[in-house]
Amino acid sequence: MSRIIDKTAAELSADIREGRLTSVEVTTAFLDRIDAVDGTIKAFLHVDREGALATAREVDADIAAGKETFAFAGVPIAIKDVVVTKGLPTTAASKILEGWIPPYDATISERIKAARMPILGKTNMDEFAMGSSTEYSAFQKTLNPWDTGRIPGGSGGGSAAAVAAKMAPVAIGTDTGGSIRQPGAVTGTFGAKPTYGSNSRYGLIAFSSSLDTPGPVARNALDAAILHEIISGYDPRDSTSIDAPVPPVVRAARAGANGDLAGVKLGVVKEFAEGSDAAEPGVIAAYEAAVEQLVKLGAEIVEVSCPSFTYALPTYYLIAPSEASSNLARYDGVRYGLRTGDDGEHSLEEVMSLTREAGFGPEVKRRIILGTYALSAGYVDAFYGKAQLVRTLIKQDFEKAFEQVDAIISPTTPFIAFEFGERMDDPYQMYLADLYTIPTNLYGGPAVSVPVGLSEGMPVGLQVMGPVMGDDVAYRVAAAYESTQDALLADTAPEPEPEGK
Amino acid sequence: MTKLNDYDKAVETYEPVLGLETHIELDTNTKMFCGCSTVFGAEPNTQVCPVCLALPGALPVANRAAVEATIKIGLALNCHIAEWTRFARKNYFYPDMPKNFQTSQYEEPLCEEGYVDVVVEGREYRVEIERVHLEEDTGKTLHVGGATGRIHGATESLVDYNRAGIPLVEIVTKPVPGTGALAPEVARAYTAELRDIVRSLGVSDVRMEQGSLRCDVNLSLNLPGDGWGTRTETKNVNSLRSVERAVRYEVRRQSALLDAGERIFQETRHFQETTGETRAGRSKEEATDYRYFPEPDLAVMEPSRAWVEELRAGLPELPRKRRERLQASWSLGDKEMQSVVNADAVDLIESTVAAGATPSGAVKWWLGELSRRANENGDELGALQITPAQVAQLQGMVDDGRLNDKLARQVIDGVLAGEGDPADVAAKRGLEVVSDTGALEAAVEEAISANPAVADKIRGGTHAAAGVLIGAVMKATKGQADAGTVRQIILDKLS
Numbered sequence: 002m003s004r005i006i007d008k009t010a011a012e013l014s015a016d017i018r019e020g021r022l023t024s025v026e027v028t029t030a031f032l033d034r035i036d037a038v039d040g041t042i043k044a045f046l047h048v049d050r051e052g053a054l055a056t057a058r059e060v061d062a063d064i065a066a067g068k069e070t071f072a073f074a075g076v077p078i079a080i081k082d083v084v085v086t087k088g089l090p091t092t093a094a095s096k097i098l099e100g101w102i103p104p105y106d107a108t109i110s111e112r113i114k115a116a117r118m119p120i121l122g123k124t125n126m127d128e129f130a131m132g133s134s135t136e137y138s139a140f141q142k143t144l145n146p147w148d149t150g151r152i153p154g155g156s157g158g159g160s161a162a163a164v165a166a167k168m169a170p171v172a173i174g175t176d177t178g179g180s181i182r183q184p185g186a187v188t189g190t191f192g193a194k195p196t197y198g199s200n201s202r203y204g205l206i207a208f209s210s211s212l213d214t215p216g217p218v219a220r221n222a223l224d225a226a227i228l229h230e231i232i233s234g235y236d237p238r239d240s241t242s243i244d245a246p247v248p249p250v251v252r253a254a255r256a257g258a259n260g261d262l263a264g265v266k267l268g269v270v271k272e273f274a275e276g277s278d279a280a281e282p283g284v285i286a287a288y289e290a291a292v293e294q295l296v297k298l299g300a301e302i303v304e305v306s307c308p309s310f311t312y313a314l315p316t317y318y319l320i321a322p323s324e325a326s327s328n329l330a331r332y333d334g335v336r337y338g339l340r341t342g343d344d345g346e347h348s349l350e351e352v353m354s355l356t357r358e359a360g361f362g363p364e365v366k367r368r369i370i371l372g373t374y375a376l377s378a379g380y381v382d383a384f385y386g387k388a389q390l391v392r393t394l395i396k397q398d399f400e401k402a403f404e405q406v407d408a409i410i411s412p413t414t415p416f417i418a419f420e421f422g423e424r425m426d427d428p429y430q431m432y433l434a435d436l437y438t439i440p441t442n443l444y445g446g447p448a449v450s451v452p453v454g455l456s457e458g459m460p461v462g463l464q465v466m467g468p469v470m471g472d473d474v475a476y477r478v479a480a481a482y483e484s485t486q487d488a489l490l491a492d493t494a495p496e497p498e499p500e501g502k
Numbered sequence: 503m504t505k506l507n508d509y510d511k512a513v514e515t516y517e518p519v520l521g522l523e524t525h526i527e528l529d530t531n532t533k534m535f536c537g538c539s540t541v542f543g544a545e546p547n548t549q550v551c552p553v554c555l556a557l558p559g560a561l562p563v564a565n566r567a568a569v570e571a572t573i574k575i576g577l578a579l580n581c582h583i584a585e586w587t588r589f590a591r592k593n594y595f596y597p598d599m600p601k602n603f604q605t606s607q608y609e610e611p612l613c614e615e616g617y618v619d620v621v622v623e624g625r626e627y628r629v630e631i632e633r634v635h636l637e638e639d640t641g642k643t644l645h646v647g648g649a650t651g652r653i654h655g656a657t658e659s660l661v662d663y664n665r666a667g668i669p670l671v672e673i674v675t676k677p678v679p680g681t682g683a684l685a686p687e688v689a690r691a692y693t694a695e696l697r698d699i700v701r702s703l704g705v706s707d708v709r710m711e712q713g714s715l716r717c718d719v720n721l722s723l724n725l726p727g728d729g730w731g732t733r734t735e736t737k738n739v740n741s742l743r744s745v746e747r748a749v750r751y752e753v754r755r756q757s758a759l760l761d762a763g764e765r766i767f768q769e770t771r772h773f774q775e776t777t778g779e780t781r782a783g784r785s786k787e788e789a790t791d792y793r794y795f796p797e798p799d800l801a802v803m804e805p806s807r808a809w810v811e812e813l814r815a816g817l818p819e820l821p822r823k824r825r826e827r828l829q830a831s832w833s834l835g836d837k838e839m840q841s842v843v844n845a846d847a848v849d850l851i852e853s854t855v856a857a858g859a860t861p862s863g864a865v866k867w868w869l870g871e872l873s874r875r876a877n878e879n880g881d882e883l884g885a886l887q888i889t890p891a892q893v894a895q896l897q898g899m900v901d902d903g904r905l906n907d908k909l910a911r912q913v914i915d916g917v918l919a920g921e922g923d924p925a926d927v928a929a930k931r932g933l934e935v936v937s938d939t940g941a942l943e944a945a946v947e948e949a950i951s952a953n954p955a956v957a958d959k960i961r962g963g964t965h966a967a968a969g970v971l972i973g974a975v976m977k978a979t980k981g982q983a984d985a986g987t988v989r990q991i992i993l994d995k996l997s
Contacts, residue, residue: 085559098558105552107559204559210798239561240801324798327591330602331556335661349597349659376593376793385795 005030007492010076010170010224017075018064024057024075028119031077035121035168038497041149043141044163046082047090048122053077056119063117072227074117079169081160082123083130084215085204086110089120093206094138095128097332097339097360107204108239109173109215109232116231121169124159128362129329130180130208132156133434136425137364145188146497147459151418154184154434160218161188166497171228172218177208178317179414179438181216182450186413186462189452189490191219191479193229194438196470197445198243201236207328209321210241212442220491222451222480226254229472245470248447253473257480263299265478267292267465268406271306273437280415280437283456288412291453291463294485295410295478303406307398312391313440314432319375319388320443325365326372332360367428392443399444403468408478411437413450413462437464447472451479452490460490504779505758509750510683512723512757518685519730520678520749521720522629524696526671526706527639527713528571533667534638535562535605540669542712546662554667556600561799564589568669569612571705572636573805573813575671576613578699578820579631583810587612589636589797594790598641598661606637606672608794612803618699619822620691621840622684629692630676641666671706677720677730685721686749693717693745694846698821710741711885717745719773721752723760731756732766736780739773742846743882747778755780821848828852832861845873846883853890854897863897864890871911875918888917896924899934903984909933935984939991942975942983946991949974960996968992 005027008016016022032050039045060075080086083093087106092098106114113120127137135143135158145153146166153162160172161184174181176194185192193216200215207213217228233247269292273279280288296302334340334356342355361369375384402409414434424431441448446469450462463482467475483489533540536553552560576583590608616631642665647657673696681688697708697715708715717740722733734756739748756766771780819827825848829839832855842848847868854864868883872893876883896913899905905913905928916927928934949971950957959967968989975988 085557091558093558101558103557103559105557105560203561206558207799238563240563240799323795327593327603327793327795330593330595331558331600333595333597333602335597336555336600337557345657350595353595353597373793376795378791378793381793381795 006034006167006170008170009220010073011227013076013170014073014227017060018070020064024060024064024119025054027075028053028057028077028121031121031167031169034166038166039168041144041497042146042162042166042168043143044124044153044159044166044168045079045122046092046094046125046140046159049089049120052089053119053121056114056117060117060119071116073171073231075119076170077119077121078113078228079121079124079160079163079172080110080113081126081157081172081174083126083175083206083208084110084173085206086120086123089123091123091206092140093129094126094140095332095360095362095365096139097356098337099139099339101338105204108201108236110204112232113173118231124157124163124172126159126180127156128365129206129325130156130175130177130213131325131364131368133179133183133431134419134421134424135159135184136421137362139362142421145418146494147189148418149497151420151459152187154187154414154418156180157184157192157218161185161190161192164188164190164218164220165491165494170220171224173215173228173232174218175205175213175215176438176442177212177214177321178442179435181218182438182448182462182464183414183434185218185450186452186464187418187460189460189494191221191225191449191451191491193217193225193449193472193475194441194447195229195233195472196243196248196447197442198241199245199247199447199470199472200233201239201242203236203238207324209324210328211324212317212321214442221483221489222254222257222449222476223251225449226250226476243470248470248472250473250476253477254480257477258484260298260481260484262295262478262481265300265408266303266406267295267300267478268303268305268402268409270310270402270409270411271304272308272310273411280412281417281456284412284414284416284461287454287456287461288463291482292410294482298481298485300478305402305405305409307395307402307440309391309394309398310440313395313443314436316388316391316395316443317435317439318371318432319384320392322368322372323375323385323388324372326369326376329361329365329369332357334360364428395440395443396445399440399446399466399468403471407467408471408474409466410478411464411466413437413464417456417459417461441466445469447475449475449479451482453482454490504755505762506751506754507757507761509754512753513683513685515725516723516753516757516760517679517726518681518749518753519722519724519733520675520681520685520689521733522675522678522689522692523718523720523735524673524693525716526575526673526700526708527715528568528669528671529706529714530565530567530571530669532565532567534565534568534636534669535667538667544664546660546664549664550666554600555663556602562605564800564803565669568636569803569805570813571669571703572612572634572671573810574703574705574817575673575700576616576634577810577814577817578703579613579616579618579634579673581613581616581631581634583613583805584610585807586610586802586804588802589800590794591797593793596640597659598643598663598666600641600663600666604637604640605797605800607635608796611635612805618692618695620688620695621843622687622691624836624840627678627681627688627691629678629688632674632676634671634673637670637672639665639668639670679730685753686746689719689749690742690746691844694742694843695821698848702818702821702824704818713740716740719745719748719752721749721756722766723753723756731760732768734766734769734771734780736771736773737783740775741882743880744773744775748773748780751778751780824848832865834861834865838865841869845869847873850883850890850893854893857891857894859894859897860901863901864893867893867897871914875914886918887920888914892917892923899924899928903987904928904934906935906984908981909935933982935982939987942979942988942991945975945978945983946971946988946995948978950992950995957996960992965993
């Protein structure tokens, strides 16, 4: 491999620190790659060439002056447009926030800046992170670099496609029901949803407060683990933040790379295998081949029963929209963002209403209506209340399972990347994409998706779920799987065609 | 025109049931969920940040000082302090509420099940407290361009978010039956007691005129023996006197409707400070579904029992104890003390005594002349433009013989008119008693020579005749002489 953009973030970091490459060279290489292929892929909503190069020059100056630098200093990054970045447009891919320039930084943006990682730009997503294909972006469709007729997953399709197409070595995603892992699986990239509360949500544009979790997107476990440690840790500005040491995920990723899983018990969920919405045969085949590899490394496979997982999808589609209906109430045209109908002819209430009518897309409206209904008087106990009870049962299923096993494995998503428009007419078909990822969000535990092969020429992901604050176990198993492969799946992605072809 | 019954007739027929919801702004240094300042009166939108402006992505963090203050209030109101409590979102759209939901508490308030005892006309009433919970205030909307400053007819609406997010404690009573004709007085006494309790805790300045204590008054009427009637909720009741007036008005209004065989609608009404009326709000408000659910952005709170007991042990002397102590030290009878309390004069008298006046002097001024003036203007006693220190100075001048009561009242005129301290007013207006005995003696000599017959009578031992000469001297000195001194001089000269 000769090109800068083919290197992993860890390799680039070492090259920069040891003087083989400058951060400006590295950052420029990725910016040029964006120029070359993003006209086709459309992963970015905003590219900040000047800002990224300014950070790169600072890092290079420090290194030239012999100053100590830390992990990933000078390694560029892309950030999902749901994370607030001071001075850089942040829209959550919604018209209602078009043109809004945040006056403050999210905690993870601060941490990325403190780590001196040049920010390449903001990536596309489903509007307010609601969707599984990035087709619900108000601005553009992002194409899957493996097959530009197919979706890149969602909601974090932009970050996944940017990494898959080597426009960024690493990226930030957010995962509410699978929005890091599912795009990872369908683009052949590595995605991790950390333990809820271990990564600050301050400055993350809220979709569902009790589920949203920011996390890393990368090409392999080690890069993801290093980024994970950069952004993780207690934040007093987030009341749901966990005040405890970050699980040692980098150490776990390095340990896993030794390829030894002796004594590690991996659970497979009986109810996933039995479900009527079971995975496509090609996905199952790739998954089972991966399980065989894990067994060869010494892992023991144990069947666990999680009967409440059957209700995970409906539970999620009551809790997440309920919280969203309230979280999105602030977009009313009064203080920032879009304002529609302020022409002297309409009342304040009408302006608020017209703004929301014009500013929100169909899926966001669907979920606001769903959530408003689920919380309304007379229905709240039967819907939101019942969903909370089932959520408790799902947590208990996980807790019981983790008494027997160290981690739980499954396919990340039941099907490979589908074609554009394929699931737009039936929301339920779209929601099924997150069938295997949603239980972890309801539980609050960590999970990673690691690429394990192809089905019909498209990538398939293995999901590894750990207990709360046991992120390291998931990284160890994923890194062990990677050690069985000659090359990263991400490195075998086809070259995107330049724009205009 | 709204029909109103005579109040006395109304309470002969119907039994009122009261309920009070009181909002108190805490005077913490920072807001409920962010680090912004809470100082009153700053330039609009200067005390704001991403959190209290509800910028995308911002998250709340609960203010521990506000939680502590609420627990103190709960303890002072004899409440149980929750072992497990959390915030909830109250969802509704309003432009002065940045998130379009208010972070409040719903099913799990911080404090529950307390009581306050108040005494009205010698009888003690127990007002039971249902809950004390913590929430955040909204911003303020200013409607510009209309004739009335109200939204109707306005061309622009401006929002000031400085107040948005200031911690607010809501104290809700259980229904209070059994007050009969004294419902307005009980409502007032409860509000005053609550205010005094909160003030004694030092957690709020409880200034009704600045809106840091706001009341909603619930009232229903029923016939004796019947179940409770339908209640109305009157908002915007922002002084002790208004609490009393609002209750009285609703009793008169509702009884007239009931007499006419009409129904009372459960509705929100607004108190009109100028007319003393209550007016129906938009009936749309009745249909509001707040869609409460637990606030997922804030952690559950579990106040430790050790912390609660530490706060309980640290409570200051509460108003009732303090009143008992002051009553004893001022040597007042129960009735007299009750008058002081009812006139809302405890603090004023205490400060006046502290400034050097005798208790009886202080009581005399505040309950007498000053109460009369306040009533004339429809003001609270505390709203008069005279300070306890000025009253103490006034009483001192009387005690020294520099003022008599009549002159003192004229001095009060001057102080209330903003002419300065009593001594300044007396000097400027030339109101001091003439204590120059030389001048008085000359005036007496003049009076004697002008009234020789009267002088003879006095010389003959008829001392009562001195009144005529005193009158003459007072007239000559324009009332600025001390009558006792004049009398003494006359008797000295004529015996």
